[in-house]
Amino acid sequence: MSRSVKVGLTILVVVVLLVVVFAGTNFMSWLIYRFMPAEVRPARIAFPTAKYTDEQFEALVDSILVDHLGLSPDDPALATASVEKRLPYDHIQRFREAGIRRYEGPKTCLRCHKTIRVKGDDGKYHDEDLMDNLTHSAHYLFWTKKHPNVWGFNGKLADNFAMGKIDRPCPKPGSFAMTAWAALVVTEKGDTMSEGCGQCHIGGQYAVPLGEMMPGYKVTKAEKEAIDCLICHSTDYNMNKRIVVQDPDGRYRWAQDRSLRAALTVTKPRSQACLRCHQHNFGGDIYVDEADPSFMPSILQPGERRPRVRHPGSKRGTPFSPSWDVHAAAGVQCIDCHETQGHRIAKGQHTTTMMANDLPDVDVNCVKCHTTMPHKQNPQVDDYLNMHIDRLACTTCHIPSLQKDNATMRDFAHPTYEEESGIWVYTDIAKETQPGKGIIYQWWNGDCTFLGNPIGDNPNGANLYRFYNPTHVWPEFKDFDYAGWYEKVMRPIAQRKPSKIYAMKLFNGKQHVDLGNMGPFGGMFVPYNLPTYYVTGNPDSAAKVEMRHPMMKMMYGWMFKVYMMDKFMSFMDVDTWNTSRYKEVLELKNVEPRWIPQDAMLEISHAIRRKGALTCDNCHSPNGVMDFKALGYTPEEVQSLQEPREL
Numbered sequence: 001m002s003r004s005v006k007v008g009l010t011i012l013v014v015v016v017l018l019v020v021v022f023a024g025t026n027f028m029s030w031l032i033y034r035f036m037p038a039e040v041r042p043a044r045i046a047f048p049t050a051k052y053t054d055e056q057f058e059a060l061v062d063s064i065l066v067d068h069l070g071l072s073p074d075d076p077a078l079a080t081a082s083v084e085k086r087l088p089y090d091h092i093q094r095f096r097e098a099g100i101r102r103y104e105g106p107k108t109c110l111r112c113h114k115t116i117r118v119k120g121d122d123g124k125y126h127d128e129d130l131m132d133n134l135t136h137s138a139h140y141l142f143w144t145k146k147h148p149n150v151w152g153f154n155g156k157l158a159d160n161f162a163m164g165k166i167d168r169p170c171p172k173p174g175s176f177a178m179t180a181w182a183a184l185v186v187t188e189k190g191d192t193m194s195e196g197c198g199q200c201h202i203g204g205q206y207a208v209p210l211g212e213m214m215p216g217y218k219v220t221k222a223e224k225e226a227i228d229c230l231i232c233h234s235t236d237y238n239m240n241k242r243i244v245v246q247d248p249d250g251r252y253r254w255a256q257d258r259s260l261r262a263a264l265t266v267t268k269p270r271s272q273a274c275l276r277c278h279q280h281n282f283g284g285d286i287y288v289d290e291a292d293p294s295f296m297p298s299i300l301q302p303g304e305r306r307p308r309v310r311h312p313g314s315k316r317g318t319p320f321s322p323s324w325d326v327h328a329a330a331g332v333q334c335i336d337c338h339e340t341q342g343h344r345i346a347k348g349q350h351t352t353t354m355m356a357n358d359l360p361d362v363d364v365n366c367v368k369c370h371t372t373m374p375h376k377q378n379p380q381v382d383d384y385l386n387m388h389i390d391r392l393a394c395t396t397c398h399i400p401s402l403q404k405d406n407a408t409m410r411d412f413a414h415p416t417y418e419e420e421s422g423i424w425v426y427t428d429i430a431k432e433t434q435p436g437k438g439i440i441y442q443w444w445n446g447d448c449t450f451l452g453n454p455i456g457d458n459p460n461g462a463n464l465y466r467f468y469n470p471t472h473v474w475p476e477f478k479d480f481d482y483a484g485w486y487e488k489v490m491r492p493i494a495q496r497k498p499s500k501i502y503a504m505k506l507f508n509g510k511q512h513v514d515l516g517n518m519g520p521f522g523g524m525f526v527p528y529n530l531p532t533y534y535v536t537g538n539p540d541s542a543a544k545v546e547m548r549h550p551m552m553k554m555m556y557g558w559m560f561k562v563y564m565m566d567k568f569m570s571f572m573d574v575d576t577w578n579t580s581r582y583k584e585v586l587e588l589k590n591v592e593p594r595w596i597p598q599d600a601m602l603e604i605s606h607a608i609r610r611k612g613a614l615t616c617d618n619c620h621s622p623n624g625v626m627d628f629k630a631l632g633y634t635p636e637e638v639q640s641l642q643e644p645r646e647l
Contacts, residue, residue, distance in 0.1 A: 028216035035559065037550030039251055040181075040207035044222045047204070047258050051102040060261060061092055064236070091266045103263035105256075106131070106227050116342045121361070133342040134227065135219045138356040139202050140343075141212055142166035142177055146360050149351060149447040151455065152571030153521045155489040158450060161567060162213045164356030170197060173311065174412045174426065174511055175527040177208045179549045182244045182252040185309065185531045187422035194244035195309040195530050198254045200277035202228050206251045207551075214563070228256045232273050236265040239276060239301035243308065272297055274334045275320060282606055284314025286405045289321035295328060296321070309534065310421070313428040316505050317406025317438065318399065318607035326610050337364055350446040352454045352504070352603045366394040393502045395605055396441065397614040402433040402505065403607070410509040412528065413593035415537045424537030432506065435614065435625035440506050442467060442601055443631065445497035449490075450571040451522055452507075452600035456499030457491065458632035465632025467494065472508070472595035477520040485520075501631065504601035512543045515590045516581040519574040522596055526585060527552070540588055547586045556582035620644055 033041045052060065062078050065071055068087055077083045084092060095101075100108060115127040138144050143164030150158040165177050173180060177197040185193040203209055204226035211217040230237050234257075241257040275282075276297050283289075288296045302308055322329040327337075339346040339362050347357045348364035366374070374394070375385040388397075409430035416427045432438030443456030443465055458465040466486050473480075512526040526543045533542035546552060554560055556579045565577035585591055619626050621644055628638045 026218070026220065029211055029218050029220050032211050032214045032217050036210060037554070040178075040210060040551060042205045042207075042209075042211075042220055042223045042226070043249075045204060045226050045247070045253070047105060047226075047256060049102050049104055049258050050260065052260055053101070057096070057101055057260070061096075061264065064089070064092070064261065064264060088267050089265050092264050095260075095264060101260070103230075103258050103260050105258055106224055106229055108263065109229050118342045120341075128342060130342070131219075131224055133344065134202075135209075135212070135224065137343040137345070138164060138347075138358045139232075139345070140209065140227070142201065142208050142356065143213070144356045144358060144360075146357070147355060148360050149349065150355060150450065151447060151490075151493055152450050153489070153519070153573040154570055155493065156571065158571050162564070165197070166208050166210075166213070167564065167568070168355065169511070169525045169527060173197075173309075173528070173530055174509075174525075174533070175530060175546065176551075178210065178551045178555070179527055179546055180530050181207050182254050183529075183531050184244050184246070184252065184306065185423065185534045187535065189422040191422060192306045193309050193421075193423070193534075194242075194254075194303055194306045195534070196244065196252075196254070199242060199308055200280065201254075202231060204228055204253060204256055206253050230257060230262045230266070231276060232269045233266045234262040235267055235270065235273070237262045237273070237276070239298050240304040242298075242301075243303040243306045269333075269335060271295070271320065271328065271332075271334045278334075279320065280311070281315050283317075283319030283321065283324070283403055284312070284405050285310040286312055287314070287319060287403055289319060289323045291322040291329075295319070309423070309530075312405060312418075312425060313407035313410065313431065314403065314405060315407065315507065316602055316604050316606075317402030317404075317433065318505070318604050319403050320606045324403065324607040324609070326608055337368075339364070348605075350444070350603060352448040352601055353452040354603070370394070391500060393444075393500045395608065396501055396503045398608045398610070399439065399503045399604055400435065400609055400612050400614050400618075402438045402604075404431060404433055406431055406433065406438065406505070408432045408438050408506045408508070410507070411593075412509065412511045413539055415533070415539065417537060423534040425534070435503070435618065436627070438506055439503050439604075439625075440601060441501050441626050441631065442504050443494075443499040444502040444504070445494065445499040447493065447497070449521075451596060451598070452602065453598055454502065454504060454601050454603070455490070455494050457494040459499065460633065460637065462632060462634050463491065464634065465630075466490075468598055470597040471599060472597050474518075474520075474594060474597060476515075476518075477597075480520040482520070501626075503604060505604045506599055507602050508596050508599045510593050510595045512539065512588070512591055513594045514581055514585050515592060516584065517569065517574065517578050519569075519572050520597070521572055523572070523574075523594070524569075526588075526591055539593070543588060543591070544586065547582075553582065556585075617644060 065078055065083060066073055071077060113130050116130045116133050117125055118128050119125050134140055143162045143166045145160055145162055147159050147163060152158050169176055180196050181198045182196040185195050205223055238257040241255055243255050244252050245255045246252050272294050275295055279296055285299060288299055293300055320328050344358035346359040346362035346364050347354060372389055373386045375382040407428040411427045411429050414427050415424040417424050442454045443458055444454040445456045447455040453468055455467060468486055470482060513523040514526055515523060517524040527546045528539060528542035529545035532545045561577045561579050569577045618624060622642050628641045
């Protein structure tokens with residue numbers, strides 16, 4: 001073999017090896033994103049940061065001490081090392097010793113935190129790559145694949161299927177995370193507002209992380225570098241910086257607080273950090289608890305220059321704050337109950353609407369702290385109250401009302417103009433707060449249907465209870481045998497696990513639906529373009545504009561059909577995803593605003609009150625808050641249960 005041939009073969013082997021290595025790390029990611037529209041592809045982002053001198057660093061530390069310890073700027077204690085130890089911020093000394101004078105995102109964090117100690121299912125601890133742990137969490141992905149308690153209307157378990165906020169419509173703005181990620185709304189008054197699902201995501205890219213849904217994809221370096229570590233870990237994170245910005249290429253994304261101050265005030269995540277996003281769901285964007293406003297950080301810091309749109313009407317109406325929740329008042333932190341494995345956080349084994357769950361096998365339950373005999377204050381009634389634990393969940397009595405700014409019936413088809421903000425918003429035609437109205441009582445075994453109905457059955461064996469009784473039957477299915485379907489498909493699922501009576505939050509929304517992709521239990525929502533909706537108040541125009549988004553065209557294409565949508569529609573008990581509907585939906589042909597056939601029942605587990613909890617007479621009386629007949633009790637049982645209790 002000649003020298004030139006050997007050299008040629010060597011070069012060929014090297015090239016092949018390089019291709020193999022490249023393919024194993026980046027090629028599949030590159031290839032997958034070539035299929036995606038250009039506006040959603042990840043890219044390297046230059047986040048503005050400031051470098052401090054040593055003197056500026058120490059001045060910044062002093063300002064943190066002043067703010068958190070209530071010192072005056074000229075207090076001589078600032079010069080002593082002991083005062084700094086009164087703060088829970090060990091990163092101050094770490095940064096000082098390491099010479100870190102600029103925070104550069106995950107790059108800075110990974111200097112020390114390359115791995116994370118995690119307790120496995122076997123109870124033993126092991127080290128995981130921190131970024132791998134983080135980028136496979138629900139808070140990054142917006143979905144998980146394991147759903148052992150979600151059932152399709154076809155009677156199939158909706159498991160091994162990517163599902164979460166990434167592919168389910170949000171009943172707040174009425175759109176999908178795949179399209180409504182980051183947008184600017186310019187009102188008639190000339191004000192500019194920030195809007196989109198990305199405001200509650202730890203990533204900093206131009207779209208929800210779509211690539212991870214596809215096989216073989218690996219998170220890119222650019223995606224990792226854009227992650228916002230501090231929004232969860234910093235006590236001094238400035239939500240005023242969390243606004244939509246436009247980059248030179250014309251694309252929109254959400255800005256971050258990458259200040260050195262935020263980096264120096266890193267701690268284990270506290271409730272206020274979680275509530276930067278989650279209070280949006282619990283208490284909403286309007287209500288502030290005067291007892292401690294720090295539990296509403298996003299309202300206190302709405303965004304500078306381009307404030308975030310404040311959505312009226314919270315989804316659950318259960319603020320987690322001292323005036324509403326005894327745990328918040330007692331200083332219980334979110335992760336005290338929601339167990340963590342690194343960045344994977346347990347949501348519990350019960351759900352009706354929160355489909356993404358990092359740790360579906362880990363329970364989050366009152367009895368972990370309160371035991372199965374929680375009532376110990378009054379010997380005259382304790383035994384009687386504890387006797388109810390077998391049939392009633394703790395929340396049934398201890399969530400006696402909802403915060404008044406919540407939504408129970410939301411109409412997107414007839415928006416209302418808000419004079420103060422200068423935008424059109426959906427109309428909440430009902431905001432019920434009381435038991436029996438906003439709060440409905442249901443038997444629940446922890447499972448749910450594909451559209452937010454709690455699954456369960458009365459254990460009396462009378463088979464009189466049905467959790468699915470559609471109140472908004474669509475005319476196309478007026479002759480559908482819902483009762484027969486229920487007995488055949490759902491009752492066996494409802495009886496597979498024991499149920500208790502839970503307090504649930506009533507909710508229904510009226511939104512445009514693609515009537516060419518529907519079945520007896522509902523259909524595919526048509527999302528709204530948020531700037532168009534807010535500025536014009538015309539939901540038809542907003543739907544038409546959003547349908548032109550490249551991701552909607554892809555959703556109605558062959559790739560989404562094969563990989564996701566056929567399976568998605570099967571859980572709706574619809575045979576197939578009709579891709580031919582795209583052009584017609586663009587023109588809103590065979591598209592109408594519709595209520596969901598069956599009112600959704602949202603799980604509620606916060607706003608726990610000790611004082612004001614329901615008492616015996618609230619339930620056990622002829623006009624009690626519980627409809628015992630609807631709960632499947634026999635006439636004899638109903639009569640007995642409605643009799644007042646004497647204790």
